[in-house]
Each structure stands twice: as structure tokens, then as C-alpha cells.
Amino acid sequence: MAATLQGWGYHPSNGAFGQFRTVLVQIMLINRSPLLQDMTTDALQRARESPALPSGARRGNLHGVHRAIAALGHAGPPPKPIHAVMPDLEGVPEPWAAMVERWHDTSTLTPKVRGGFRSIVAKAGRWLAAEHPEIVEPAQWTRETCAAWVAALDRMTVGEHVQRRAGLDKRGGKPLSPRTKAGYLTATRTFFRDCQEWEWIPRRFDPVRALATPRSVAALIGPNPRVIADGIWAKLLWAGLNVDPKDFPTNTYGLCYPIELIRAVTLTWLFSGLRSDEIARLRTGCIRWQHDGFPIPGDSDEVLARDAVCLLDVPTHKTGTSFTKPIDPLLGKAIEAWQDARPQQPKMLDRKTGEQVDFLFAHRAKRLANTYINTAVIPSLCRKAGVPTADVRGNITSHRARSTIASQLYNAKEPMTLFELQAWLGHRSPEATQHYAKITPNTLARAYNDAGYFERNVRTIEVLVDRDAVTSGAAASGEPWQYYDLGHGFCTYTFSEQCPHRMACARCDFYTPKGSSKGQLLEAKDNLQRMLASVPLSDEERAAVDDGQAALDQLLERLVDIPTPAGATPREIGVPATATLLPIVAVNQGKG
Known part of the structure; x- marks a missing residue:
């Protein structure tokens, strides 16, 4: 058993290793046998219930010893920890609780989602017991009951009709957030839809319509990716690239994880743009190298080539199936460094796919916790970089790195397109990517x-x-006394900016061509005061400036019967409607 524990990453000098040895001796004394072969599942259960075993060992070290004995094939896997066992429902009518448990045992949702829905539907049962005691089972629900439940949720506060009140001291009494209300309705809607589809209850209403999220609530819900400011993000990148063992918290026996694992997890958070669950569920061998479209063998020195592409295989995730994305080679080398130092670990269950897999970030036969980045990595990096763990947009969390990286890729000098960014983030639809592709100011x-x-x-x-x-x-x-320089001549009309012919002068009495001696003398006078006037353009005039001769011809044709400031129209003056005249010169703009 010692070899098994050492293979998982426990070192003989580690205090936990010695505690396992003490617990194993106590179990042998309780079982009255020194042989590991006699450590059956029943024997370990008797030891767990024995008062001779200290409570501390019963909670923690016995679980580790049981895992090692199970790996040797002498016993089955240890039971789930107490916190992983669903508590009995309290304050709920018995028929309602029975149906909830039946649904929980039948549903194919993931365990986490199924457990959350169970708690929400149980809350609905407590609301029934308080407000509608005559309704004790789902078959009695009507559309009127649905309307009452939707209205009650809209006015409900945190802490009402709950079974566990731990952690509600600060939030208790506050109104539920719009997203929480929508989540409660989703759980209730799913419960009744399944019960009707499985013919457990009669179909008395349509759950999709009767328990729909009200528009007033849905309008307040929307993704809010909170991008980290460039200055703070740059400091976090520096801290992540220079991680040191002393930067991370330790326990009595040193670092909780090897520094190679910590460095790989840190760089994965900073460079991969993955969710925390995706990072924790990465598998061994997820890094691949390619050069000119062809794979590079794992033992080849070409991995260090400057133009080698590093690819990361991401497992099935929140919104889609597995996919592959390019990443910075720096991250690929850090992951490979951890794989080289990683102790051999047993295969573990991936709850999302139901497979027994080799998790990349596993140590001592345990997978990296989803919360490790939020509780250890980010605080350590913030402390090293000298930045606060929260900014004006809230706490710096693992998901904010995903938003920041996506925003920077979308706003780069050579930016990713929306569809390229969608593929890199692993989104199922471009609508989801739009929430991350924020345009910077x-x-x-x-x-x-x-x-x-x-x-x-x-x-x-x-x-x-x-x-x-x-x-x-x-x-x-x-x-x-006032002359507007039109480029091809001067206009002496005082209100020239209001003249419809200013872009195609019809040579009315106010027009002075530049080619004449009068125009030359005017430009040569020393005491002329020069000013600039801003002239708003109509759509036709703007087209004449932007599009050239064709638009100018159309403008001339439209103005042929419009009077000039002198009174006569261009047709009466005799200028052909298709005459070619130069447009106004845009001073200081470099345009015609």
C-alpha cells in the first residue's frame, strides 16, 4: 500500500503519509488481522463505525486508506463523503417529497444540475405548505397555481422557504436576482414537463407557457463579461510568468501541489481562455505540436521550432463537444513539464461524460478542484503583482480571464473575426461569442x-x-466684400452656405471665376482677411464629394431649374445641365 500512495504523490517524509500508516494499524487492530487481504469493504465499514477510531481519522485519513486498499483490489471504492450525500427533504408534504425524489432518481441531467433542481422544487413544496396547504402533490397543480408560484418568486427574498440557512447572514432578506428567478422557473418547468412526459401526472397545463419567465424579468438578464483592465491584466501576466513556490499558500507539510502543477494551472488560466471546469477536466496528452500542418513526434527536437504550432485538446464542455484550439507554445511547454513530473494517478470518473479518464491536473488520486483558481491562484497572483483582488466591476474571478482574452483577441491590431473567435472559445453559436467580443473604447x-x-x-x-x-x-x-473660395472660383453671395448651387455653381451674378483678372487681383491683395467656414452638406452634395463626376452630373440635373441667388435658373443662364464643374475644395482635408 505504501508503494501505491507514493505512486500517487505522497512522499514518505510527508506527515500525511505517517498518519495513513497510523490509521492502517488502528484498522488492523479493529479487524483483528494484519493482512491487507482481510481489509474488505465490510471490514472497513466496521472500522469506520468503531468508536476506537479517532474522529479525525474517520473523517479524512480513513478515506485515503480506503482508496489505496480499493486500488489494490481488496475492497470496493469508499463511500461518498457526508457533504456529497443529498440531505432528506424537510418541511415538504410527503407526496410532494416522494415525487421529487422519484424525479431525482430518474432524470438524466448531470448530478450537479439535478441536485440543484431538487432543492428548488423542494422550495416550491415548502411554499405550498405555507400558502396552499390543500395542494400536496404535483398532480393537483393547475395553471392558476403556476401563476401564483411565478408571482411569489417575483417577490421572494433570499432565505425564504429554504432548508439550509448557513451563509445567509449577509444576504438574507434581499430580493432574488433576475437570473435566480429565471433559474427557479427553469427548474420547476423541467420538473413538471418531465412528470407529464413520463405520464406520472395528468397534463393539466403547458409548463413551457404557464411557467415561462416573465418578460419584465427576462429583460434584466444578460451576459455581462467583466473584462479586466489592461494595466491590471498585464501585471497578472507578469506575476504568472514569474511564479515562485513562496508565492503560494502552504500547509504544515509545504505546498499543497507540486510547483510544476501550480505553474501549469496558472499559465493555463492566463493564456487558454478556458472555463475553470474545462481546466480541471483537461486530460493527459492534451498538448499536440504541429509544423506546416503535420504532427511533430513527441520525442522530436522540432517542438522548439519558432514556427511550431501548439494545439490544446479541450474535452466536452458546457455548450458543446470536444474541440481543439491553438495556444501559446509557452503554455504547451509548461503543461509538458508537469506531465513529465506528474506521478502516476488512477483513472477517475468524468461526471460530464461518464468516462474513466486520466485527468491532467490530478495529484494524490484527486482531481484539481474547480475552485482552486479562485481560492488560491488568483489571490496569489494579485498579491505578487500588487493589485487588489477586486476592481470596479467586482471580484477578479476565473471566468473574467476568458472575457479579457476574448476581448483582446477581438481588438488586436490584426483581430480575429467573430467566427474565428467563436471557434477558439468553443461556443456553439456566434450569439454567445458576441457577449465576449467587446469593443474597447x-x-x-x-x-x-x-x-x-x-x-x-x-x-x-x-x-x-x-x-x-x-x-x-x-x-x-x-x-x-466677402468671397467664398469654391476652388474653381469665388462666390460673393453673403449667404453662400445656404445656396443650393454651392457645389455646382451656375455662374450667376455673384460668381467670380478664378481665371479672370478680377479673381487674380483679389487673391493678390495684401489686406485680405482669411477665415474658414463650415458648410453642412446635403445627401446629393455629399455624394458629389465622395463619388465624383457621376454624382455631380446628377446634382447639376436636379438643380437646373432651381433659382440662383441672382434670381435666374441655370437653364435661363444658359449653362448646360451636364456641364463639368469642379466641386468645393476641402481645406485642410486633402480632398476634392
Whole structure:
């Protein structure tokens, strides 16, 4: 048995190894036999119930000893821990509790989801006992009962109709969140749908309609990926790349896990974009290397080639089947380093797939806990990086790394497309990916500037003011004093920005061609005051600026019968409707 424990990662110098030896001797004394062959399942159960065995050993070390004896083939697997056993339902009508237990034993949902639904439906039974004591079994439910349950959930607070009240001191009495209300209705809806489909109760209402989530509640629900700020994320990356054994918490016997495992888990969280459950369920051999589309043998030195691609095989997950994604070679090398140092572990049950598999992150015959990243890795990295464990968006959790990586890939200089990001994240539909592909404010500002919204709708033209005409009084007598530079000539109409012909001047009385001697003299005067005027453009004028000659011809044709500031129309002036005239020059824009 000592060899088995050492193979799992227990070292003889470790205190837990010595405690196992003490417990094994006590079990032999209780069983009155020094032979491991006599350590049957019944014998171990008698030892578990014996008052001669200390309570501490009964809770922890006996479970480890039982696992080792079971691995040798002398006994069956140890029983589930007490916390893994579903408690009996209390405060629920007996017929209702019996149906709930029957559903729990029949449903094919995963154990975690099935247990959660069991607790919720039991809460509905306690609500019945308090508000509708005449209803004691699911067959008595009607659509009216469904409406009352939906209304009760909408007004329910945390702690009402619950069996376990541990941990409710701070949250008790607060209204249920919209997502919790929707989850309760989903559990109730599933329970009644299954009971009707299995013909356990008559079909008196449609659960999908009668127990639907109200629109007012559904409108408040939506994914909220909380991206970590770039500055904080950069510090966490630095801390993860420089992890040291002293950065992580220890117990009496040192680090809880080997440093190779800790480093691999840390880099997986920082670089893979996986959920915590997916990280904990990775299998051995999940790293593959390819070069030019061909696999690289595991013992080849080409793994270190700069252009080698590292691929990570992700098992069946929350929303889909297994898939493969490219990752940074740095992560691949860290995982391989842990695989080289990983003690041989027994196969363990993957609850999601029902398979006996070799988990990558396993030690001492136990799989890495899903909560290890939140409870150990993130606090340690934050402490090393000198950043708080929470920001304005809440606590830094394992899932926020997934949101941050997705957002950075979507906003990179050469960004991933939405469908590429969907494949990398393993989403079943692009709608789910959209919640992660958040456009950063900097990217949005750059796109807004590149779109040229202001420049597209407003053109700046140069205005010349003849100060001699103003000071001499000629302007007061009607002489031109303000000239709008149209590029191909000048317009002397005071309200030129309001003239419909400003983009295709019809050479009215206010128009001064630049080629004339008057235009040359005007430009040569030393005392001209130059200003800029912003002119808003209509859709036709904007098309003339953007699209060129074809749009200008259409503009000329539309304006042929519109009067100019002088009164005459272009047709009356005699300018052909298809005349080719240059548009306004956009000053400081570099455009025509």
C-alpha cells in the first residue's frame, strides 16, 4: 500500500503519509488481522463505525486508506463523503417529497444540475405548505397555481422557504436576482414537463407557457463579461510568468501541489481562455505540436521550432463537444513539464461524460478542484503583482480571464473575426461569442475617427474678407466684400452656405471665376482677411464629394431649374445641365 500512495504523490517524509500508516494499524487492530487481504469493504465499514477510531481519522485519513486498499483490489471504492450525500427533504408534504425524489432518481441531467433542481422544487413544496396547504402533490397543480408560484418568486427574498440557512447572514432578506428567478422557473418547468412526459401526472397545463419567465424579468438578464483592465491584466501576466513556490499558500507539510502543477494551472488560466471546469477536466496528452500542418513526434527536437504550432485538446464542455484550439507554445511547454513530473494517478470518473479518464491536473488520486483558481491562484497572483483582488466591476474571478482574452483577441491590431473567435472559445453559436467580443473604447474611438462622420457631413471652405471694401464704405453700397473660395472660383453671395448651387455653381451674378483678372487681383491683395467656414452638406452634395463626376452630373440635373441667388435658373443662364464643374475644395482635408 505504501508503494501505491507514493505512486500517487505522497512522499514518505510527508506527515500525511505517517498518519495513513497510523490509521492502517488502528484498522488492523479493529479487524483483528494484519493482512491487507482481510481489509474488505465490510471490514472497513466496521472500522469506520468503531468508536476506537479517532474522529479525525474517520473523517479524512480513513478515506485515503480506503482508496489505496480499493486500488489494490481488496475492497470496493469508499463511500461518498457526508457533504456529497443529498440531505432528506424537510418541511415538504410527503407526496410532494416522494415525487421529487422519484424525479431525482430518474432524470438524466448531470448530478450537479439535478441536485440543484431538487432543492428548488423542494422550495416550491415548502411554499405550498405555507400558502396552499390543500395542494400536496404535483398532480393537483393547475395553471392558476403556476401563476401564483411565478408571482411569489417575483417577490421572494433570499432565505425564504429554504432548508439550509448557513451563509445567509449577509444576504438574507434581499430580493432574488433576475437570473435566480429565471433559474427557479427553469427548474420547476423541467420538473413538471418531465412528470407529464413520463405520464406520472395528468397534463393539466403547458409548463413551457404557464411557467415561462416573465418578460419584465427576462429583460434584466444578460451576459455581462467583466473584462479586466489592461494595466491590471498585464501585471497578472507578469506575476504568472514569474511564479515562485513562496508565492503560494502552504500547509504544515509545504505546498499543497507540486510547483510544476501550480505553474501549469496558472499559465493555463492566463493564456487558454478556458472555463475553470474545462481546466480541471483537461486530460493527459492534451498538448499536440504541429509544423506546416503535420504532427511533430513527441520525442522530436522540432517542438522548439519558432514556427511550431501548439494545439490544446479541450474535452466536452458546457455548450458543446470536444474541440481543439491553438495556444501559446509557452503554455504547451509548461503543461509538458508537469506531465513529465506528474506521478502516476488512477483513472477517475468524468461526471460530464461518464468516462474513466486520466485527468491532467490530478495529484494524490484527486482531481484539481474547480475552485482552486479562485481560492488560491488568483489571490496569489494579485498579491505578487500588487493589485487588489477586486476592481470596479467586482471580484477578479476565473471566468473574467476568458472575457479579457476574448476581448483582446477581438481588438488586436490584426483581430480575429467573430467566427474565428467563436471557434477558439468553443461556443456553439456566434450569439454567445458576441457577449465576449467587446469593443474597447480606444478601438471604438479610432473607428469613429476613421469613419470621418464630421468631415463627411461638413466641409470647410476658405472665406476671404476684403477689408478695403469694408473700411471704404463700398460694402455698404452693395459692392462685394466677402468671397467664398469654391476652388474653381469665388462666390460673393453673403449667404453662400445656404445656396443650393454651392457645389455646382451656375455662374450667376455673384460668381467670380478664378481665371479672370478680377479673381487674380483679389487673391493678390495684401489686406485680405482669411477665415474658414463650415458648410453642412446635403445627401446629393455629399455624394458629389465622395463619388465624383457621376454624382455631380446628377446634382447639376436636379438643380437646373432651381433659382440662383441672382434670381435666374441655370437653364435661363444658359449653362448646360451636364456641364463639368469642379466641386468645393476641402481645406485642410486633402480632398476634392
